[in-house]
Amino acid sequence: MSADQGNAASGSATYNEPVVDFELAKGMGLAEDEYGRICDILGRVPTYTELGITSALWSEHCSYKSSKVYLREFPTEGERVLQGPGENAGVVDIGNGWVAVFKMESHNHPSFIEPYQGAATGVGGILRDIFTMGARPVACLDALRFGDIDAPRMRYLIDGVVRGIGDYGNCVGIPTVGGETSFHSGYNENILVNAFALGLARHDGIFHARASGAGNPMLYAGSATGRDGIHGATMASESFDAESESKRPTVQVGDPFTEKIVLEACLEVMRTDAAVAVQDMGAAGLTSSAFEMADRGGVGFRLDLDQVPLRQPNISPYEIMLSESQERMLLVAHRGRQEEVVKIFERWGLEVAEIGEITGDGRAQIFAGGEEVANMPISPLATNAPMYRRPVAEPSDLAARQAPPEVPEPDDLGATLASLLDTPELGCKSWIWHQYDHTVRTNTVIGPGGDAAVLALKGTPGGLGLTSDVNPVYCSLDPATGGAQAVAEAVRNLACVGAEPVGLTDCLNFGNPENPEVSWQFREAVRGISAGCRALDVPVISGNVSFYNETEGRSIPPTPTIAMVGVIADVMNLPVAHFTTVGDRVLVLGRDASEFGGSAYLRLLHGVEQGAPPRVDLEAESRLAGLLRSLVSEGLVHTAHDLAEGGLGVALAEACFGGGLGVELEINDQPHQLFSETQARAIVAVAPDFVEQVMAKAEKLGVPVVEVGSVGGSSMKLRCDGAAMDSKVEDLHRIWSTALPRALGM
Amino acid sequence: MKCGVVVFPGSNCDHDVYHVLKHTLGQEVLFLWHGDTSVQGCELVVLPGGFSYGDYLRAGAMAVHSPIMAAVRELADNGGRVLGICNGFQILLEAGMLSGAMRRNQSLRFECRDLFLKVERHDLPFTSGYRSGQVLRMPIAHAEGCYIDTGGALDELERNRRVVFRYVDPEGGEASGENATKWNVNGSARAIAGVCNDAGNVLGMMPHPERCADQLFGNDDGLAVLASAVGMAADPKGAVA
Numbered sequence: 001m002s003a004d005q006g007n008a009a010s011g012s013a014t015y016n017e018p019v020v021d022f023e024l025a026k027g028m029g030l031a032e033d034e035y036g037r038i039c040d041i042l043g044r045v046p047t048y049t050e051l052g053i054t055s056a057l058w059s060e061h062c063s064y065k066s067s068k069v070y071l072r073e074f075p076t077e078g079e080r081v082l083q084g085p086g087e088n089a090g091v092v093d094i095g096n097g098w099v100a101v102f103k104m105e106s107h108n109h110p111s112f113i114e115p116y117q118g119a120a121t122g123v124g125g126i127l128r129d130i131f132t133m134g135a136r137p138v139a140c141l142d143a144l145r146f147g148d149i150d151a152p153r154m155r156y157l158i159d160g161v162v163r164g165i166g167d168y169g170n171c172v173g174i175p176t177v178g179g180e181t182s183f184h185s186g187y188n189e190n191i192l193v194n195a196f197a198l199g200l201a202r203h204d205g206i207f208h209a210r211a212s213g214a215g216n217p218m219l220y221a222g223s224a225t226g227r228d229g230i231h232g233a234t235m236a237s238e239s240f241d242a243e244s245e246s247k248r249p250t251v252q253v254g255d256p257f258t259e260k261i262v263l264e265a266c267l268e269v270m271r272t273d274a275a276v277a278v279q280d281m282g283a284a285g286l287t288s289s290a291f292e293m294a295d296r297g298g299v300g301f302r303l304d305l306d307q308v309p310l311r312q313p314n315i316s317p318y319e320i321m322l323s324e325s326q327e328r329m330l331l332v333a334h335r336g337r338q339e340e341v342v343k344i345f346e347r348w349g350l351e352v353a354e355i356g357e358i359t360g361d362g363r364a365q366i367f368a369g370g371e372e373v374a375n376m377p378i379s380p381l382a383t384n385a386p387m388y389r390r391p392v393a394e395p396s397d398l399a400a401r402q403a404p405p406e407v408p409e410p411d412d413l414g415a416t417l418a419s420l421l422d423t424p425e426l427g428c429k430s431w432i433w434h435q436y437d438h439t440v441r442t443n444t445v446i447g448p449g450g451d452a453a454v455l456a457l458k459g460t461p462g463g464l465g466l467t468s469d470v471n472p473v474y475c476s477l478d479p480a481t482g483g484a485q486a487v488a489e490a491v492r493n494l495a496c497v498g499a500e501p502v503g504l505t506d507c508l509n510f511g512n513p514e515n516p517e518v519s520w521q522f523r524e525a526v527r528g529i530s531a532g533c534r535a536l537d538v539p540v541i542s543g544n545v546s547f548y549n550e551t552e553g554r555s556i557p558p559t560p561t562i563a564m565v566g567v568i569a570d571v572m573n574l575p576v577a578h579f580t581t582v583g584d585r586v587l588v589l590g591r592d593a594s595e596f597g598g599s600a601y602l603r604l605l606h607g608v609e610q611g612a613p614p615r616v617d618l619e620a621e622s623r624l625a626g627l628l629r630s631l632v633s634e635g636l637v638h639t640a641h642d643l644a645e646g647g648l649g650v651a652l653a654e655a656c657f658g659g660g661l662g663v664e665l666e667i668n669d670q671p672h673q674l675f676s677e678t679q680a681r682a683i684v685a686v687a688p689d690f691v692e693q694v695m696a697k698a699e700k701l702g703v704p705v706v707e708v709g710s711v712g713g714s715s716m717k718l719r720c721d722g723a724a725m726d727s728k729v730e731d732l733h734r735i736w737s738t739a740l741p742r743a744l745g746m
Numbered sequence: 747m748k749c750g751v752v753v754f755p756g757s758n759c760d761h762d763v764y765h766v767l768k769h770t771l772g773q774e775v776l777f778l779w780h781g782d783t784s785v786q787g788c789e790l791v792v793l794p795g796g797f798s799y800g801d802y803l804r805a806g807a808m809a810v811h812s813p814i815m816a817a818v819r820e821l822a823d824n825g826g827r828v829l830g831i832c833n834g835f836q837i838l839l840e841a842g843m844l845s846g847a848m849r850r851n852q853s854l855r856f857e858c859r860d861l862f863l864k865v866e867r868h869d870l871p872f873t874s875g876y877r878s879g880q881v882l883r884m885p886i887a888h889a890e891g892c893y894i895d896t897g898g899a900l901d902e903l904e905r906n907r908r909v910v911f912r913y914v915d916p917e918g919g920e921a922s923g924e925n926a927t928k929w930n931v932n933g934s935a936r937a938i939a940g941v942c943n944d945a946g947n948v949l950g951m952m953p954h955p956e957r958c959a960d961q962l963f964g965n966d967d968g969l970a971v972l973a974s975a976v977g978m979a980a981d982p983k984g985a986v987a
Contacts, residue, residue, distance in 0.1 A: 163855075166855075166856050167856070170797075170856055170858075170887070170889075171756070171758075171797040171800065171801070172758065173758020173759070173796060173797075255800070256797070256800065257755070257756050257797060257799065257800025257801075257802065258800075260755075260756055260758065260797070261755050261756070348755065349755060430859075433858075434855075434857055434858055434859050435855050435856045435857070435858070436856075436858060437856070437858045437887040438858055439858065439885050439887060439954070439957045440758060440759060440762070440795075440887060440957070441761070441762060442762045442765065442766075442956065442957050442959075442960070442963070444963065445962060445963060456962055456963075458765065458769075571962065572962060
């Protein structure tokens, strides 16, 4: 404990600021020991502005104080990793002098309070994280978790989120090429909006948000600062209660048009070498951007808030420092070259102002109206935020929930499959992605609706595969298995398009970490993800933690969303997820072990969420992924589709839909097994001439394989032990493709 | 042919059009800044898709007042070729260089999906690579693409053969009746997807030909729009000869 030696800042006399004491700090979300800590660091009671700054920097959202101890477990290094966690986004080498920059982030709390703006600004924020690194954003994914469609406000939330994502991404002109949407009552009062973006840059074009050079000017560019989003980071670090509606003003308002021109202007600035560092003002606005940038570079700064462009007069220093107004950037330019930067922003019609300079003393000095309103050391605040190892406890009902469930045989195979396809959960999601521009930028080889999206890299034969996955029901029944499963499924999805994984980003959505059972879920999920990453050789290059996803004490199911990126050597003639060719033989890779814990079959048709989730055999996943990639690269398969929710039955139906082709199959299993969710499985369709070759390859790589039938006709005809189905593809397709809009009534 | 692609603040298909003209068709292409006052000798100018000025006020309404538009109008008056795609079509309507107007899609939602178009005119500088009546698959991506006009004006449009593309079903049948919501998703009057001026040197269309100009994406039906526009002979299948 050392008292701070800096000058004592005083509160602002101009603004009527409240007296700073612990009660005030508590209202901003600081714990008693945290308040004591800031007093110790400063050697005095903080000013009102300083207290606001500290509460934002030390919020769970900005500081990761409850998750840091576990996140260290993630493997974050690899041959291709150029930047791991800690920057605005991670960077991986994808060959030919190109790098991919990507990250996923949550915008759950704002989206539940105000779905349209909450989701829109979620997209805006993640895009800024990408272009801040010098990369041009080229694709988005969105992982959405909604409650029961009939839950209060849910249709409004779904409609608002989808419109918000669409209107923002479409206007900026970044295609939304994939993602996932699922529904579970556990999200009735706390939906999840996880937005992912990926950008491309040349190897030498990567930009870091690391301030340096005492005397270098700090420039503010983009939208003016208003009172929106004040304390958004703190809001995102609290649970919901009946008062949440009153927090609507903490949700920011997005302007995608400004984002688009800020993007173009920033990329242009970064090509000039006139800028030292660029950082967007995201959560905790000017506070976190200035502190993080200075802390990374080990420097200090002096800010004059009178120079900050404001939307209205009389915004207090406290409000300026904590506003989360959108589409704002903070830049450090080389002294003497700031005019070049200013000119570029002005050419794009953007406001730009010099608001301060870098200093060498490691302190944050903030002035307003001629008064010093904050004077604090940066490093102890930014890096030495409190860190907690919260108590953990296995949920008391876990054993009961993991008890093996009873699995009823389906009465009528065709009708059972149709009822599964008739759920919003397994029905077609095109109602959502038709509202997203997924073809702009003309790189989209495979868009939404398949296992993984594929982007071409212009000027090269290669491309990228992108996917996002997690099964919250599995995670709720066993978070470690669920975490590993999410990684394994992502690898499998990528393998279906021949993509070799190069890295993943995560968005870890959990309840209140002060609840020991939630902390246990978190620890277990991280353990599962880490195991998956190590076994399948995928580093974690960036990510985000969202805690306090709970309402009135009820937590969401643990939801560690994984978004993974892979490289594809040649994107010409890739297989697709549906049947394309009459006469193709259908092969099932992997062997069923009749696993129903947490399955869609039991949950959606029988209302049972029980049992241990399907076992994750990471070695089997690795062998399967290797086989799929080799089959794809050698052009041996027309169709490759992974088995996931709903098992073989649903996967086969989906494969029929894309091309409207039927299939005739004989499966030597019990009827219910058609819906088993055993992992490490996929179906492939192969021209008859190649069947032998594919079988031999599978055998060589140790992947069980069985030929089950062939593609053709207009019906899905299936025989298994003691049951059969014969349903017209057209009828099943109608049910599946209209399930979601029918349920929504939209 | 020297081609220009106009960049308004908020244009976002500028690079896509540039790519096809430059790399697929090997033309000389330059970006024309909205604040410029000359088309710099370009014989073809493309107004690309996007959200110029955020589509605030009304799609295309603000872009019309950009300095470059006077030069684009002059080019058109002198017989030069002007192609407006999506937001570019909306701008041409706002500029009065084409007749009609746009309303929000009848679904009141942004719609991005592949649709089918029938080539109603194959004698234009933009469509010479197609057969008459040929059916093309082409993506749309817009929220304001419901083409309207008064009944009399629509009759006149038809009479003067200024309808260039019409939404149809995949077999080329009319997108009317039960078919309408599915294949004329924005609800355009008479399923109109693209129109030209009297002289035929200005074309506006809502679907994006630049997004289906490469077999890599499984579809190059749109390539012949741009190939025709730059005077490169194309065979009737749409592939450049």
